[in-house]
Amino acid sequence: MKTTKxxxxxxxxxxxxxxxxxxxxxxxxxxxxxxxxxxxxxxxEQTHKAKIVxxxxxxxxxEILVFNSTILDTFTGKRIELPQYQQDYSESEFEVITETYNxxxxxxxxxxxxxxxxxxxxxxxxxxxxxVYVVDEA
Numbered sequence: 001m002k003t004t005k006x007x008x009x010x011x012x013x014x015x016x017x018x019x020x021x022x023x024x025x026x027x028x029x030x031x032x033x034x035x036x037x038x039x040x041x042x043x044x045e046q047t048h049k050a051k052i053v054x055x056x057x058x059x060x061x062x063e064i065l066v067f068n069s070t071i072l073d074t075f076t077g078k079r080i081e082l083p084q085y086q087q088d089y090s091e092s093e094f095e096v097i098t099e100t101y102n103x104x105x106x107x108x109x110x111x112x113x114x115x116x117x118x119x120x121x122x123x124x125x126x127x128x129x130x131x132v133y134v135v136d137e138a
Contacts, residue, residue, distance in 0.1 A: 013133050014038045015052070015108070020094040025082060030057040030125065035093075037135070049136040054106065055129025066112060067120040075120070089114065094121055104128055 015037055022033040031054075036047040064085050067077035080088070089112065097110035106125040111118035 010040070012039050012041060013048075013050070013135065014040065015096040015099045018050075018096050019113075020096065020108075023082065023085065025057070025059050028056060029129075030054040030062065030082075030127065037133075039135075051134040053132040053134060054125055054127040055132060057125075057127045057129070061126035063124040065122040065124075070111070070118060070120050077120075091115075094123070101131070106131060 015034070018034045018037045020032050021035050022031075024031045024033070032052040034050050034052070037050045037052075039046045039048060059082060062082045062085075064080050064082070065077055066080060066085075066089075067075045069075060092112055092114040094108070095111045095113060095118075096108045098108070100107040100109075104127055106123075106127070108123040108125070110121060112121035
């Protein structure tokens with residue numbers, strides 16, 4: 001038996017190289033505020049101010065792995081949750097390099113920038129609702 005999994009069309013929006021300016025929790029939703037995200041349509045790349053909303057999110061279902069440097073050969077780091085991230089990294093930006101989605105889970109991997117210095121960071125987000133792009137098209 002042979003089974004093929006098709007991934008369909010590429011989404012209109014991409015978070016690659018976009019920087020998270022703020023992460024908030026409100027009314028059961030997890031909200032990522034970006035300085036900009038990219039869109040691709042008819043071969044044209046554009047940027048847009050945007051928020052990503054993960055609906056039906058439990059405040060305990062965000063796991064953030066912050067490493068002590070960029071990952072090369074060896075590394076150490078820590079696992080934190082949203083309140084500690086908001087406290088320790090309120091002046092930092094998280095730059096998404098890779099975004100992966102599957103069955104109520106999103107994984108953002110990239111650089112956490114603090115005072116111009118990057119360290120590797122992975123965010124595992126678990127949610128039960130939709131992932132909604134709130135995009136300023138202006």
